[in-house]
Amino acid sequence: MHNAKIHKQPINNSVWVVLASVAIIAGLGLAWIQGDQGGPKLDEADTIAITKASFLFQFARSNDWPEETKEGNFKIGIHGNRILFNFLVEKYSSQSIGSQMLEVVWYEEAEMAEFTHILYSESEGEELARLIESTGNQPVMVVTSVNSEIEMPKGSVMNFIVQSSRIRYELDMDNALLRGLIVGNRILSWAVTR
């Protein structure tokens, strides 16, 4: 009798349970498939530009310029890298350097049309030479990005180079002094030599 009872509907799993189970499994399969879609998207930000921009801000903050340049805004001029320019504007344009507001200036041509405390360019060769020449002997920290195997570009004060996949910078101290720039100790200590 009880053996018969044990087969009765209530103790057995009813049809709806089976149907619900099928639905769960089907839903699960769908969930997995959906789950694998919409994976992470590659962040296409220019990491080199971000790194260089961060260094330029450090240069602005940790070096010193002659007194006569401490009026008006503190200007960083950018030539040849619009992404870097945009990043600097976005990230640092509301900051101040000492008592001066930071201003980022874009140069379309290889010529320093107005005085900037820092002038960064990705040009090389003649174009770079022309740009550097336009700065004369003014207290401009010319920053370049030339991966020359021999030496840093003539007239450049700082030059970005790549060492072990990292952006580093080399420094021409004589040129800095010649332009009346006082290189901060921190900047000096992190500079690399070839």
Next chain:
Amino acid sequence: MNMHRINRQIILLCVTFLFAGIAIAQPGSTANQIDEAISFAEEGAYESALKMIEPLLENEARNDARAWYVAGYAHKGRYKDYTFRSASTSKLACAERSIAVEQLLEAYELDKKATFPGKISELVEDALDYLSKTYMSDAVKGVHGFQKGTDEEVLGYFMEFVKIRNVLDPTENWLREEVELEKNLAKANRVLLASIASSKTTSTKQKEELFEKVVSHYLRAIELDSDDYAARYNLAINLYNRGVSELKSIDHTTSMFELMEIQDICVLLFKEALEPMLEAYNMDNDRKETLKGLMTIYRALSKNEESDKYKLLLEEAVK
């Protein structure tokens, strides 16, 4: 003489059966108690059923498949009750389900060993099938409503599901689903990390823990299925993006020392991203996203020649 002896043996046999019958039918006998427990279980009086059956499982009925089934069935009933009242993942519901599975498996094993197996096994299979699906359902729910630190719990549900399925049908293979679960957990951690990335109330340590989970789930998926392209690609992207996010965290408060330190971390992450991206590329070298990934990672590592090589391949693939 022989006839007389046969008659005596028949009488003895009848007496034995009579006593056995009395013993079976006697209130309080094991078989009777099991029957009563069944009646209780059928009526939904699970407490009473268990009160009756569970003491027997340790002694008289320890080898009785029917008894184990009834106990498992009653715990399954209680699990359903708790699920109805709170959630399938509440502590009480989980405990009931776990005991139900254990007892049903015991019933299944005993019934398979029996001289005439089948009756109980069929019932047990239905019950286990139902419970296995509740585990799977909880794993899916765990991913969809993912909360930090519940990875092991979700994986645990899935493992229970697989354990039961393997008993019901040893030929079933759930490896593909396990790989997908690992990838889904990686994604769940990533989404959670992205949602708190800019939060200042969440500590760096917590963010770091989430990121480590993302990586470890993808690595496990790769370990389980060495041919999984998506796990490799997604792992590479996550590692790379993490590096970019570190760089983006640099601001006016960052010191020169920190800037150098962040660069070191980024380069390490970019290098770590390169390996799975190259593996993904070797698995399918026509995929544009992999070519783009390699172009980008090499550029971030300032390996411009390599970057240009993949840029060219990407341009050709786009044509």
